[in-house]
Amino acid sequence: AQTVTQSQPEMSVQEAETVTLSCTYDTSENNYYLFWYKQPPSRQMILVIRQEAYKQQNATENRFSVNFQKAAKSFSLKISDSQLGDTAMYFCAFMKQGGSEKLVFGKGTKLTVNP
């Protein structure tokens, strides 16, 4: 079974600064995807960024980028130029390729961006 661990329950950052959220995972699979989701107080899960395990290049989406270390099973999220609207819970998730494609989530990191 796959597990996802987020070791930072809470983090805070000043507006316009950079913050990095950590995530490690455990799997014996070779083909999989990794994700970061954002969950604001509205409860809506929003996909922030996706990484395919077979790709060595780290994914980037505007201010969001990841550091994917496959051998170390590490998948951190970097948020640059933090904005007040980035305040939310952030969840790291794993999906095995094929089958039911169910997502396995970490427990989340509560990020607060301070003005």
Next chain:
Amino acid sequence: GAGVSQSPSNKVTEKGKDVELRCDPISGHTALYWYRQRLGQGLEFLIYFQGNSAPDKSGLPSDRFSAERTGESVSTLTIQRTQQEDSAVYLCASSLVRGSYNEQFFGPGTRLTVL
């Protein structure tokens, strides 16, 4: 509708009562997922429907939980004889299965409180 909708938004029930939660997926999405999010936790997979295939029920925590889906439309999650530990947010997601990666789009969830 444009997105996944769920009803009710909030549900308060007494211990021992049965509850039904409803999910309306995005039109045309063949895959549908139910997840449970306990307070302060990440999402846990409950069940997966894909077209006419047998559902993946591997995440259902007990036989008090069941779900149905008619074709590629609405799904209902039923919890019988509710217990206090069933209190959680229940999220539904749908995806259009057409390739190696199929993004899941989430609804806003139903917050269930069992007194």
